[in-house]
Amino acid sequence: MKRLLSLGILLVLAVASIVLAQTSGQATLRTPAGDHPFTYVQQSGQIYVNATEVATALGGTIAPDANGFKVTVGGATAAFGADSRYGVVRDDLIEMPVPPIAIEGKPYVPWQFFQGFLAKATSQDVAWDAAARTLVVRPLTRDAVGVQVSVANVQGISKIVLTLSAPSEYSIVKEPQAYLVRFRAPVRAPFGEQTYEDPYIAKVTFAGSDLRIQLTAPEVVGDAYQLESPPRIVLDFRKGAAPAPGTPGVQQPSRPQDTPGIRTIVIDPGHGGREVGAVGPGGLMEKDITLAIARKLQTALAGKLGARVVLTREDDSVVSLDQRTALANQYKADLFLSVHLNAAVVKDAKGSETYFLSLEASDELAKKAAESENAQSSVPNPNADLNLILWDLAHQAYVDESSRLAQAIQEEMNAATGVANRGVKQAPFKVLVGATMPAALVEVGFISNPEEEAKLQSEEFQNLMVQTLTKAVERYKTDYETRIGVIQPAAPAPAPAATTTAPAAPAPTTTAAPTSAAPQTRTER
């Protein structure tokens, strides 16, 4: 049966390879363990490698499976299909320039299959050296970390993002008018020195395992945080007070405000610029109403709660989804609220709904697959463990608090509007992914419904929404700060006359005061 299956797949592959190979021959697979010969074919400008020979040379195996082949190397398994230029490793796509082919009954894949596979699953870099006809495999373990540098100035803050090829240990050292990022592993630098026309960042220099960020003035101060998937170190620079003589040299990343509680709120007006969002039957655009509501909400929250309130966009401009949460992370916000208007093909759809990020079932499936692969592998894959830990941290840390926030918003919306309660929901919304604080997305109403479109356009309704959202955020803030012990819970009402002793106020539900929002103080619901 297995043989039949294999023959069937190869037959499909053969259809893709009717055009006969133009060049073929022997090439070399160069790994740290030594050189191995394998067969390659050059056809229509693409280099195809004999998948069986390369997998075997890498110490792995290849086996036919329903709809393609599975390749296992270093405890990780990837698959490619018979007619698809996509492979898959765990839950991640491997893109190939063209689909695999079959030659003389053997599966050949574009060499980029192994490049994608090994980079994603085993942190190894694969490159094709055309002149030497050599496929070079370099380990990308602790011994070498690739660093890509990008610099941007966003809302008066200069941001430098270091994207790493793999998670790596590092420390940050403050020097006079410079910051030094010192990696424990050697660094594969994209350049030696690069200058920038930036208000705060003068140049970036690589030397060994050190990356030096030269600043434009001594009073520029920095702050750092990490992001995952891919691993990134983000440093934000802004103008601060000039350092006093004898200031300690080591910079400890810290929050701008270390007082626990809800101090900084980021409001995200959905869409913007050419990304208009949903459009109502009367032509009302989602991007305009979300901005109008967000501006009013900014004023209301700042006035009512005394919080620092930041908008992800101040005008009709395009802001990418990643940038929106990155901005919230940059400001070390304690709360992120994305404001949207809804649309549906059901024309009389109405009401509000509030979302928080779902831990996708596919993530769970992929996680289980990764666990299974790791458990079955005779060769432990340290990156697999690390990925699982990062996975858990990234996806679970804020779910409980986000759920509480969404609940507070939805309950207040229901009470204020009296319209259909569409409830609190979870969804894999991109704008909520990566937020390192409690985060929710509120759909204020259905712009696709002519009646709701008219309401959403009115100042009166917008003001009602702003009041309601302010009340909801205030309620969540009080609840959260009570739970973490910043606010003492109100003493219970005096006991009935028959009782002679008033009960003592309950103790705070948590003992440790956090230095930031939810992750350090996850509490049970």
Added chain:
Amino acid sequence: MLLIAVAVSGCRKKPPAAANLNAANKVAVRMVRLYYETPQMLLAAEPRNIALPESAAAAMPVVVRELMKGPASPAGAALRLFPADTVVRGTYLLPGGTVVVDLGGTTLSQGWGTGSHHELMAVYSLVQTLATNFADARRVRIVINGTPAETLAGHVSLSRSLVPQPGLVDPRSR
């Protein structure tokens, strides 16, 4: 050898290509369940008989293209979940149960403006339809014009594969 065979066959009178293909692919009219939105704003299955190849890999693009046509009811066009100009560029069933669906068309390529509910319904109608009709389809990864995309309309993340969400489906259709 193959070229010789092709050359020889070129000299004979060709029978209708469609008939040959249908026979080769064992095409037969089969019932599929296509998921669309109900007035209750959940997904529900609409059974439909269509000519389908026996092979799952060959049948998948046919089913997805059928889904894109929208419900069969007179008001079907208005209840179509994907933009009318959506093109199904291909579907690929990979080992392990991942289906890559490659979509294109002007609206999806240039930025679809709609709300999160509409987008959720569209994405999961596709996921649910594939998972229901093909036992091998366990998760769906959507790409646009052959490359990974962030979202279809600014909300639902497409950076990972998606699995069916029973909460979005009418209990009678699960």
